[in-house]
Amino acid sequence: MSANTPPSAPPGAPPTSAKSARPIRHATERTLDALLLKGRVASLSYRLGGLGRVRVTRYSVALGAGKALPRPLKIGFASDFHAGPTTHPGLFDDLRLALEAERPDLLLLGGDYVSFDAAYIAALGGFLGGAHAPLGTYAVIGNHDIWNGRAPVEAALREAGIGVLVNRGARLAAPFAHVSVCGIDDPWTGAPDVDAAFADAGDIKLFLTHSPDGVVLLGGRGYDAAFAGHTHGGQIAAPGGRPLFRPSGPASGKYNYGRYDIPGNGPLFVSCGVGCAGIPLRLNADPELLICTLSDPSASPDIVF
Numbered sequence: 001m002s003a004n005t006p007p008s009a010p011p012g013a014p015p016t017s018a019k020s021a022r023p024i025r026h027a028t029e030r031t032l033d034a035l036l037l038k039g040r041v042a043s044l045s046y047r048l049g050g051l052g053r054v055r056v057t058r059y060s061v062a063l064g065a066g067k068a069l070p071r072p073l074k075i076g077f078a079s080d081f082h083a084g085p086t087t088h089p090g091l092f093d094d095l096r097l098a099l100e101a102e103r104p105d106l107l108l109l110g111g112d113y114v115s116f117d118a119a120y121i122a123a124l125g126g127f128l129g130g131a132h133a134p135l136g137t138y139a140v141i142g143n144h145d146i147w148n149g150r151a152p153v154e155a156a157l158r159e160a161g162i163g164v165l166v167n168r169g170a171r172l173a174a175p176f177a178h179v180s181v182c183g184i185d186d187p188w189t190g191a192p193d194v195d196a197a198f199a200d201a202g203d204i205k206l207f208l209t210h211s212p213d214g215v216v217l218l219g220g221r222g223y224d225a226a227f228a229g230h231t232h233g234g235q236i237a238a239p240g241g242r243p244l245f246r247p248s249g250p251a252s253g254k255y256n257y258g259r260y261d262i263p264g265n266g267p268l269f270v271s272c273g274v275g276c277a278g279i280p281l282r283l284n285a286d287p288e289l290l291i292c293t294l295s296d297p298s299a300s301p302d303i304v305f
């Protein structure tokens with residue numbers, strides 16, 4: 001997230017990943033790392049329900065006129081894992097079980113795999129190794145990954161067979177070869193390039209961005225469904241889900257959690273993520289597996305002859 005973190009660089013700026021470039025943040029994270037007792041506080045919070053319970057949220061999208069699918073496409077999306085002392089790895093096991101029950105055709109991952117140190121990606125290794133879907137698993141990178149060292153995080157994703165879409169697009173296998181996943185670098189701490197992400201994209205486009213701010217970088221480019229995390233739904237929210245904290249950014253504060261129908265474009269789905277940033281606590285913002293089913297209304301299975 002970063003509910004408490006303002007954007008640090010404009011789009012297009014060169015990415016900065018060295019901890020030495022942010023000495024105050026680095027010192028704060030080292031202090032928190034020590035105070036959280038190498039994950040023992042998160043372990044206690046998990047056992048007491050303080051990290052919430054993984055739940056599945058479902059959405060459906062009917063494609064616009066002229067766009068066709070051979071059958072409905074079931075997409076899974078999970079984001080903001082924050083492996084490290086703020087998140088007990090039991091949450092990753094719970095998420096894996098939810099995925100095994102849902103069996104999406106395609107799995108998208110929204111970034112922020114670690115907190116405090118890229119080496120904590122090891123705690124997520126078991127989940128990543130099993131995060132497979134028939135049409136593939138694709139990922140973007142988040143601001144916490146960049147702050148803590150994107151290279152080892154990206155390497156771990158690739159070693160798990162996950163496609164890293166940093167300013168890249170990928171077409172799905174047949175019979176969905178006209179469907180592309182277009183991913184950008186983190187909108188504020190990376191160097192997003194939407195032209196590269198959408199180059200050679202198919203007729204149906206799924207836009208993957210760590211933060212909702214990615215939608216303001218599109219410059220009129222259209223998509224059929226967009227997926228973002230970053231906001232954690234506030235991570236700590238009032239009953240009913242009103243976040244007590246909202247991240248900065250032109251879209252992250254406004255599009256904090258749920259479905260937003262963007263004028264002139266497709267729907268944006270913002271997940272409240274899985275893990276915790278800062279402190280091992282979620283309140284009224286449960287860890288989430290988002291399931292979105294994309295369908296072609298002209299091929300409705302509800303027609304009975």
Ligand SMILES: [Fe+2]
Nearest residue numbers: 001080112230
């Ligand atoms: Fe996050």
